[in-house]
Amino acid sequence: MSSYLDRLLASGLIGLLVLVLPGIASALPEDREQPIHIEADEALRDEKQGFTRYSGNVKMDQGSLHIEADQITIYHVGEEADRILATGKPAHLQQQPDPAKGLIKARAETIEYMKNEQRIELRKSAHIEQDGSIVTGDFIDYLIDQQLVKAGSTLSGDTSRVQVVIPAQVLDNEEADSGATASE
Numbered sequence: 001m002s003s004y005l006d007r008l009l010a011s012g013l014i015g016l017l018v019l020v021l022p023g024i025a026s027a028l029p030e031d032r033e034q035p036i037h038i039e040a041d042e043a044l045r046d047e048k049q050g051f052t053r054y055s056g057n058v059k060m061d062q063g064s065l066h067i068e069a070d071q072i073t074i075y076h077v078g079e080e081a082d083r084i085l086a087t088g089k090p091a092h093l094q095q096q097p098d099p100a101k102g103l104i105k106a107r108a109e110t111i112e113y114m115k116n117e118q119r120i121e122l123r124k125s126a127h128i129e130q131d132g133s134i135v136t137g138d139f140i141d142y143l144i145d146q147q148l149v150k151a152g153s154t155l156s157g158d159t160s161r162v163q164v165v166i167p168a169q170v171l172d173n174e175e176a177d178s179g180a181t182a183s184e
Contacts, residue, residue: 019080034063038072046104050082051075058086064096064103069111086111090125110139119145132167 041056042176050164053073054060060067067089075083087174097104109124122128126140127130138153138160 027043030063036060036062040072050077064094066092066094067111068092084113093116104128104130120144132165132169134165135162137162 007025010183038054038058038060040054040058043052043054045052051073053071055071058067058069058072060069060072067086069088071087072087074081077084087110090109091154093104093106093111095104106122106126106128108122108126112121112122112123113119114121121142122136122140125136126138127134127136128140129135136150137151140149140151142149153160153162
């Protein structure tokens with residue numbers, strides 16, 4: 001069961017900005033070749049401070065990746081994105097990383113990708129779902145290199161807990177897969 005949760009979280013969180021930052025993997029191959037479209041009420045690029053900020057009803061698309069946020073800030077070193085921060089009440093992300101699977105839908109007040117740390121964080125009211133499987137918590141972190149996923153509810157100091165919904169058909173499929181492995 002935890003391996004499925006890990007795969008669900010990993011695929012969803014890796015998909016977060018895989019198309020904006022080519023080379024991470026796990027997106028539809030044709031998505032990487034698509035242009036990035038950004039709509040916002042305002043845009044500001046500050047070369048000295050090293051960031052570009054899009055504000056006000058921001059919509060960003062590249063292939064199957066769709067992000068909606070109040071603000072998206074891309075921190076860059078030269079022309080290369082180093083960190084991407086999407087904020088909203090909440091910020092939303094949707095992507096089709098695999099044509100054989102359903103859309104990944106994620107939301108949180110803060111969605112952040114840190115390239116050097118190979119880390120993706122969903123903060124405050126984090127929620128991610130795919131094919132009926134759902135994980136919610138105050139935060140969801142994914143360490144890409146280590147393939148380590150952590151979800152929790154300690155950031156806001158409230159007493160809510162991590163909630164996970166795994167559809168019965170997923171459990172049935174895992175049991176069938178583990179039975180096939182055990183008999184081989």
